[in-house]
Amino acid sequence: MMKYVHTKEAPAAIGPYSQGIVVNNLFFSSGQIPLTADGVMLTGNVKEQTHQVFANLKAVLKEAGATLETVVKATVFIKNMDDFTEVNEVYGEYFSTHKPARSCVEVARLPKDALVEIEVVALVK
Known part of the structure; x- marks a missing residue:
């Protein structure tokens, strides 16, 4: 079974x-970057961008029949490893008791010059 996920x-x-x-x-x-649902790039600081990324992840997870609590693996891409502490702080607000496996890497550039991008793998209930 294979199903494409799409949510507005x-x-x-x-x-x-x-x-x-x-x-x-x-x-x-x-990978989710800090675009709003209507496609506008959020140009705030890395914490604000990370919160938007999680809003996007929650929306696609919901459409797929999953939640943050069913995420088994997250991959975090950040433009600057100096932002790791701030990204990690926001990440911890969404994954406080449930702690999926994770990788975090610094990359040269992200789409639309985002400061952070996150992709996940989750179990569907």
Whole structure:
């Protein structure tokens, strides 16, 4: 079973990909950057951008039949590793008791010059 995920509660894909895909009982999200649901780039600081990324993740997870509590793996891409503490602080607000596996890497550049991008893999209930 394979199902493409699309919700108007998160920004539309800006290329030839989907917001996410469910395969059997696993959901794989595309990377979420701090675009609002109507496609406007949030240009705030890294904490504000990270909160927007989580709003987007929650929307695509909900559409897929998953939640932050069913996330098994997160990959965090940040423009500057000096922002790690601030990103981690916001991340901890969303994953406080449930702690999925995670990778965090610094990258040279992100789409639309975002400061942070996060993708997740989650179990679908």
